[in-house]
Amino acid sequence: MGESRLIHGRYRLIDLIGRGGMGEVWRARDESLGRQVAVKCLKPLGQQQDPSFMRVLRERFRREARVAAGLQHRGITVVHDFGEDDGILYIVMELLDGRNLSQLLDDNRKDPLPVPDFVEIADQVSAALAYTHEQAVVHRDLKPANIVRIADGTVKICDFGIARLGHDIGFTARLTGTGIAMGTPHYMSPEQIAGGTIDHRSDLYSLGCVLYELATGVPPFEFDDAWAVLVGHRDTAPEPLRKRRPDLPEPYERIVLDLLAKDPDDRPRDAAELGKRIATARAPQSVGAGLPAWATGMRIGAGARPARASRTPSRGAVGELTGSWTAGFEPDRPEGTPPARERPTPSPATLAALAGRHNAGLSLGRLGRWEEAGEVHRAVAAEREHVLGPDHRDTLASRFEVAFTLSRSGRFADALREYEAVAAGRERTLGPEHADTLAARQETAYVLGRLGRHFEAHQVYTAVLAARDRTMGADHPDTLRCRHNLAFNLSRLGRLEDSYEVAWEVAAARARVLGERHPDTLVTRCEVAYTLGRLGRWPEALRTYQDVAAARAQALGSDHPDTLAATYEVGISLGRLGRSAEALTLYRDLVAARTEAQGAEDPETLRARHGLGVNLGRLGRWEEALAEAREVCALREKVLGAEHPDTLVSRREVAVGLGWLRRWAEALSMYRGVAEARERVFGPDHPDALASRTDEAHCLEQLGRAAEAVGLYRRVAALRQQRGTQGH
Structure with a gap:
C-alpha cells in the first residue's frame, strides 16, 4: 500500500504505525472532516477463498464493526467508520496519542509499574469492561498490546471484535494437530484453551494476567514453550504476586489472584464487582471526616481558592494532569489573579496527587456515592484552579464532574450553573464546535429539561445537533444520541408528532448502524413507545415495549436492570389499556425481582411499588392503594429526600387515594x-x-x-x- 493511497475516497494513508497478524495500522487523514485518524487495514482476502465463505466473513465483519462502533465509553477506542475497499476490510478509529501497556513495560525495562499506576489502570479497564459486558460484548483477546494509556492519563481498550474476526479469517496460528486457537497464549483463559464456552469472565481472567504482569513485570506463566504456557493456565496455580513484589498491598494481590481462578464461577461475578473491590481497596473511609482517607489534606471551603463557574469536557473525556497547557494562552481572570504565564509550574508530585484524587472521585461515583464524589471533585477543582488556572482543561474536567454529581443527586439548578460555566470555559479554550464543548452544552440541555425549561433545552439541542451534523456526520453515535435527546425533549414540549417522527428516524438509523438489538437502538425504541402512548396509541406502545423487553431479556437476562425497566413500561401500557389486573400481577413480580436484585429501598424498587399502588387504585382497592402509597412515600423521603420529584409523585398519590376515599x-x-x-x-x-x-x-x-x-x-x-x- 503506497503512502498516497486513498481508502474509500476519503481516508488518505500517511504513514504505517503498526503491523501484526491481522494486517496494518496507518495514520491517516480524513479528507472530509480534516482530522487525523487511525485506519486498520485487515489483510487482503485473496481470490482463493470460497465465495460463500467470503459472504459470511463480510457479514461477520460488518456485524462486529457495528458493535465496536456502538461502544461509547471513555475507556473504549472510538470507531468512526468501517467498510471494504478493493478487497481490503478496513476500520477507522480515533488516533491515540499514547503508549500501549507492552510499550510502557518496555519503557520501564520490564520492571513492575508503580503501584498508583497499576491501580489506576486496573480501575479504568474494569470500568470499561463493566460497560462493554453490560452491552453483551466480550473482547476475547485482552492483552497489554490492546490497552493504551494516552497522554492525558486515560486508559483505553482497543480492537473489540478483531479477535473473533481473526479466528474466522484464519489468521491466528494454531497448535499443530490440536485445533486450539493460539491467540496470545500468555493471556488466554482456561476455557479458551479448552475450546469451551466464552463469556465475560474470560475477559476477567485475561485482565488478571495483564494486571499480574503490570504488578510483577512478568506474566503469570512465563515459559519459552507455548504449550507449557497453556498447561500453566489450565493446571497450575500462579505464584503469589507479593513473592515477586513485596511492596504490593495485599488487597491488590487478592484481587488479581481471584481473577486468575481456573473456574469462571470462582472469579468476581462481573467487572462492576471488580471495580467496587478496587475502589474499596484504594479508598478506605477516614474516621469522622465524611471523606475517604485519601482526601486528607485536601483544601476545601475557606482554605481553598473558590472554583470559578467554568466547565469541562464530556463525561467520557476526563482530563488528567499529565498534558501541557496551551502555551501563551491567557483566559479572562478575576481582578487580582496573576496572568497564566506568571503562575508557578506545579510539581509532578502535586499533579499526580490531584489526578489520583480526581479518579478516586470517579470511583466513588461508580459506587453511587454521589455526595462524597461531589465533595472530592469540588476540592480537586479548587486545587486545580489554584495551580493551573480556571480554564485549564483539567480544572474544567473536575468542574464537569461536580456538575455530574449534582445532576445525579437531583440538584438540577446547581448542576445547570456548573455545566453552563464548563461549556463557556471549553468554548474559550477549545472552540464552539469541539466535541468536548458540545458535550458540555448537551448536558446543559439535559438539565434544562429536568428543570422543566423544555423550550430552552430545545434551542440548545437544536444548535448542538447542527454542529454535530457538520463535524461528525448524521450517523455518528454522538449525533444520534443528540437527536434522541431532541426527540425526548420534543415530547415534553407537547410536540408529540414531531417527537415520534424524530425518534422513529433515530431508531431506524441506530438499527442500520448498530443493529436491531443494540442497546442504543432499544433505548430509542422505548422513546418511540413512550410517544405512541402520549399520542393515545397504547396498543402500539405496548407491543413496542414488549419487543424491547424480550430483546433485552435475551441479550442481558431477565433480571438485568434494563430488562426490568422495559418490563415496568409494559405495566404502564397495560394499565392505560384498562388491563389493570394483568398490570398488578406484572408489578408484583417486578417488585420481587427488583428487591432481590437491588434491595427493598432502591429507587427502582420503589418505582415498581408505586406502579403496583396505582393499579390497586384502578381496580377500586383504594384502602390498599393508600397504604401502599404511604409506605412508598415514606421510603422515598428517607432515601431520596422530602422534595425529590419521585417523593412528591408519591405524596400526590397519597392525596389521590384520600380523595377517592372522600x-x-x-x-x-x-x-x-x-x-x-x-x-x-x-x-x-x-x-x-x-x-x-x-x-x-x-x-x-x-x-x-x-x-x-x-x-x-x-x-x-x-x-x-x-x-x-x-x-x-
Whole structure:
C-alpha cells in the first residue's frame, strides 16, 4: 500500500504505525472532516477463498464493526467508520496519542509499574469492561498490546471484535494437530484453551494476567514453550504476586489472584464487582471526616481558592494532569489573579496527587456515592484552579464532574450553573464546535429539561445537533444520541408528532448502524413507545415495549436492570389499556425481582411499588392503594429526600387515594404541600407545579369553596399562558 493511497475516497494513508497478524495500522487523514485518524487495514482476502465463505466473513465483519462502533465509553477506542475497499476490510478509529501497556513495560525495562499506576489502570479497564459486558460484548483477546494509556492519563481498550474476526479469517496460528486457537497464549483463559464456552469472565481472567504482569513485570506463566504456557493456565496455580513484589498491598494481590481462578464461577461475578473491590481497596473511609482517607489534606471551603463557574469536557473525556497547557494562552481572570504565564509550574508530585484524587472521585461515583464524589471533585477543582488556572482543561474536567454529581443527586439548578460555566470555559479554550464543548452544552440541555425549561433545552439541542451534523456526520453515535435527546425533549414540549417522527428516524438509523438489538437502538425504541402512548396509541406502545423487553431479556437476562425497566413500561401500557389486573400481577413480580436484585429501598424498587399502588387504585382497592402509597412515600423521603420529584409523585398519590376515599380536607392539605414543594424546586410555572395547583383547586371545589377554586384556576391559566408566550 503506497503512502498516497486513498481508502474509500476519503481516508488518505500517511504513514504505517503498526503491523501484526491481522494486517496494518496507518495514520491517516480524513479528507472530509480534516482530522487525523487511525485506519486498520485487515489483510487482503485473496481470490482463493470460497465465495460463500467470503459472504459470511463480510457479514461477520460488518456485524462486529457495528458493535465496536456502538461502544461509547471513555475507556473504549472510538470507531468512526468501517467498510471494504478493493478487497481490503478496513476500520477507522480515533488516533491515540499514547503508549500501549507492552510499550510502557518496555519503557520501564520490564520492571513492575508503580503501584498508583497499576491501580489506576486496573480501575479504568474494569470500568470499561463493566460497560462493554453490560452491552453483551466480550473482547476475547485482552492483552497489554490492546490497552493504551494516552497522554492525558486515560486508559483505553482497543480492537473489540478483531479477535473473533481473526479466528474466522484464519489468521491466528494454531497448535499443530490440536485445533486450539493460539491467540496470545500468555493471556488466554482456561476455557479458551479448552475450546469451551466464552463469556465475560474470560475477559476477567485475561485482565488478571495483564494486571499480574503490570504488578510483577512478568506474566503469570512465563515459559519459552507455548504449550507449557497453556498447561500453566489450565493446571497450575500462579505464584503469589507479593513473592515477586513485596511492596504490593495485599488487597491488590487478592484481587488479581481471584481473577486468575481456573473456574469462571470462582472469579468476581462481573467487572462492576471488580471495580467496587478496587475502589474499596484504594479508598478506605477516614474516621469522622465524611471523606475517604485519601482526601486528607485536601483544601476545601475557606482554605481553598473558590472554583470559578467554568466547565469541562464530556463525561467520557476526563482530563488528567499529565498534558501541557496551551502555551501563551491567557483566559479572562478575576481582578487580582496573576496572568497564566506568571503562575508557578506545579510539581509532578502535586499533579499526580490531584489526578489520583480526581479518579478516586470517579470511583466513588461508580459506587453511587454521589455526595462524597461531589465533595472530592469540588476540592480537586479548587486545587486545580489554584495551580493551573480556571480554564485549564483539567480544572474544567473536575468542574464537569461536580456538575455530574449534582445532576445525579437531583440538584438540577446547581448542576445547570456548573455545566453552563464548563461549556463557556471549553468554548474559550477549545472552540464552539469541539466535541468536548458540545458535550458540555448537551448536558446543559439535559438539565434544562429536568428543570422543566423544555423550550430552552430545545434551542440548545437544536444548535448542538447542527454542529454535530457538520463535524461528525448524521450517523455518528454522538449525533444520534443528540437527536434522541431532541426527540425526548420534543415530547415534553407537547410536540408529540414531531417527537415520534424524530425518534422513529433515530431508531431506524441506530438499527442500520448498530443493529436491531443494540442497546442504543432499544433505548430509542422505548422513546418511540413512550410517544405512541402520549399520542393515545397504547396498543402500539405496548407491543413496542414488549419487543424491547424480550430483546433485552435475551441479550442481558431477565433480571438485568434494563430488562426490568422495559418490563415496568409494559405495566404502564397495560394499565392505560384498562388491563389493570394483568398490570398488578406484572408489578408484583417486578417488585420481587427488583428487591432481590437491588434491595427493598432502591429507587427502582420503589418505582415498581408505586406502579403496583396505582393499579390497586384502578381496580377500586383504594384502602390498599393508600397504604401502599404511604409506605412508598415514606421510603422515598428517607432515601431520596422530602422534595425529590419521585417523593412528591408519591405524596400526590397519597392525596389521590384520600380523595377517592372522600377525605377531601386531608387531600387538600397534601395537594397544597406538593404544589408548594414543586414551586420551590421547579418554579411556579413548571407544568408539575401547575398540575398540583389544579389538583388543589379541584379539592376546594369538593369542599364547597368554589370562589377560592375559581381564583386558583384563573391563576393557573394565567401562568400557563405566560409560559406559552415565553416559549414562543
